[in-house]
Amino acid sequence: MAPALCWSVQITRPCRRLPAKAILAEYEAEKAKFEQLWAERIRPAKEALKKESEGAGISLNFVIDKFPKLIKVKAFPADDPKTPKTFRNLKKSLFEAGSGYGFDLICPRDQQKGCSLVDAMYEEDEANRGLATHFVSWCWGYTVEQVCSSLQSWRAGAGKPKKKSPTYLWMCFFCNNQYRIHKGQTKPEELKEAFESNLRDIGKMLLGILLQITRLIILDSCVKPKYTERMWCVFETFVSVQQKIQPELILPESATESLAEDMKKEKDPRKVMQQMKQHLDAIKVENATASEKADEDAIKKLIEDDMGYKEVNTTVRERLKKPMGDVIKKYFEAFMDDDS
Template sequence: MGSGASAPQVGELKGISTIAKSDTKKKFSAACEVDGKIFMAPYNARQMCVYDTATGDVLSVEISMALGDATGAAGKFNSICQADGKVYLPPWSSAQKMFVHDVATGHSTAIDISEAAHAQEPKKFSCICTACGKVYLAPFNAGKMLEYDPCTSTCTGIDVSDAVGSAETGKFFSMCAADGRVYLAPHDAEQMFVYDARTGKGKAVDVSAAVDCSQPSKFREIGAFGGKLYLVPRNAPQMFVYDPITGSGTGVDISAAAGSVQQGKFRSFCTVGNKIYLAPGCAPRMFVYDTSTCTGTAVDISDAADPFASAKFRAMCVSGGKVYLAPYNAGKMFFYDPVTCMGAGINLSAVSDPDQDEKFESMCSFDGKIYLVPAAAEKLVVLKDFAADHRKEESEKAGISAAYVLDPFLRYITATAPKGLGFGDAGPSKSFAEISVVMFDKETGLGAKLCCPRDNGQGCAGVDAVDQTYRGRATHFVSWCWRYTPQHVSGALRNWCRQSDVKAENIFLWMCFFCNNQYRISDAISTAELKTIFESNLSSIGKMIIFLDDYLNPVYIHRLWCIFETYVSVEQGIEPDVVLPDSAATELTDKLRQEDNVLVMLKNNFQSINVANASATEPGDEEAIKNLIRESLGGFEKVNTTVKKRLLPHLTQVVKGFLDSYLLGDE
């Protein structure tokens, strides 16, 4: 395989007949999802097609009110968008009005567009977007940009001549909205047009950093990410990046992926994490641009298409943190996993002829499934790949590498800690609870901007954000406290690795700090769910390590979560390893020098274990666990006795080993 990947397994692959005749060319041009329904904009199809993902029903929506006397003609609508429960279709060639469909009521209306274009004009509006509660239509051949206000049902023509220059037709092909502004990417227009929907003012932006203003078919697509605008080059020699804050633009070299191709380079745009992906039209490779390093790389797509073929892919989308490219003339759909940096072709021959040209013009994703909208292809294709499910399961079962905890983690928090947090030489270490505030900050935290493989939302668990070499199926469940410092944990872990004679890189720890998605922690969880979660984790992993911070009075025995975890390990028949850092031995040595009754202190502290007096950081957690113990675990006394019997033999063995070493030592 050209990209070094094995073909992903595909499940639930099916072809669904639409309302369009099977032999119709370019049936639908675009699609969007509203309330679990996929709406397909008719290009040559006679009606709008709606696929209900819940029921599997295929419905039709009459559009004749927007066609005028052009009923049945070709080139009706070229784009689609949704806002506030309504679907909007801007008229392309044969359609004479904008079509608006209310999803909830099923009511449709046609909107006059004469403020910006002649009804009979071909290729009027190429794209549509929304900003500040209004709808905007990008003029291709239309004289002006159209602004539609749904609240007042009024239309206004917006002058774009400052950006158009000498171009009379083919002005703008794509548009997008960001931060209250509308951006139009120049096709034949000489400059980009920027319209502030809040102030009603527009301006032209010079794009000469990426392309000569007289170049036709400059940019095919535009998208916003990270506060900047990215213009996808069709015939332009470079990608154009515009910063609204500085008002300046730069060109980005795309030759790594485009090679010597001059025309029709890229067709579509999407983002995953901090990277931008451009789907190759005539370019031989997919282009990937890292916005954090401002560097571009190329991805081999030869497993899905002949790299030197034309019009390979026309659309792309993201699902489950993975990138999918819809085959237009390509033989297969292309699948790319940013985590592994591998791609593969997905065979759709069971539902679509791979040798057919112009198969799919558009695609979208919803609820873990990919929808490929037919152009010349006979059917709507719906698929869900097992790779996404596998990545979800992999994430939920993953552990953080012991090697990561012992080294890169310490370097990471040192490098990212603000002044005053303190770590190592910088001052007294803070607890994991304090470090978590910085480490899992919603804007700058570890994994804050990455897609979570468990729910596809933004922000993932730490274990999913680290390099893949530091993630693997959990081998040991760690019971510990967030009140510990990194020195406590790394010291205990280093001792355990030495005592167990294992290599840290072969051990993967299920630690809630790293393995729970800290961006999703919910306050509301039932007692039954708590028991199920711990039983599931412990039973599937099968091995447990208990980290203590101190011999004489460990924080562990006063924390409710820890006592609960120890009890569950007894229920599961799992014998834990109990380990402490070297710093605990130093403290015990000092106590032995200073005190005469150290063992009595040890005994008294452990005999004082009492669930009723134990605490949790979250009051809701404390109440839930104590209720669980009262209602289904036999009460406090049973749990107290069980935990004491579990911990004391281990601690006795650890202390005995220390005393043997201490008594036989030089001092």
């Protein structure tokens, strides 16, 4: 018996072709459903990333060990020795529109292009960023060498961690989004609010750069520091007093060496101490300056409308006297211990 022959017939139906507008409309509808589905998870996730960024600090080890090498490539080429290596000059090249650090990254705080340096460094190495443990008050007119020398001395001494937990510094240069400030998108009132919030959260302040942990102040000089002539620095000191945070000073090696030289030159060392006292007594926030005139005027208005110049001046003078006295005390202790 011959085998049966079977045929299969496949009928192909023409594909349904939608008009271009219909395709886009269908896509938008599906996209809306997807976004609605994920909205409850995306919103808190973005808020968490925002809070992490706002409360983040830059690694102490990064600032001391890696940052000076980074700026040699980007900001201060070896063939430009005349340019003062200050943080104010650094800003011009590190945060240049189009090629600056973090310019192409999305800021977790506002979901816009351009992020802070601490967030940009986090993308390169997560160890570069962490929850801020200390607040640093300082001047942008300081050089990189002054800041790093101060922090290095502090790290080797009082700042040496008792545990293995890393130290993260809240420093405006690294932690504020300079692209927004550069565009005038951040008002002094907002920066003040962020400053107060960080002080409360961190609980410790690095005022300048010197000796012990709690609140450290970076001073470039013992006798006539720039710090007391800068608007933000004086105001930060006042706010920290309101927050009941005790400051301590940390100094670069050049400042302590200069103090020692001044003491040796004078037949009566009390003259040097008198100069220090006169400079503190001369603190007047109404005469202090800021890099941005708008900031200067806004802070002065905040002071005039609230506590007044007299209260700020008196508070700052009294608050800085003790840590400055500690500097003199440590100098004489070192002098007495010197066998040479």
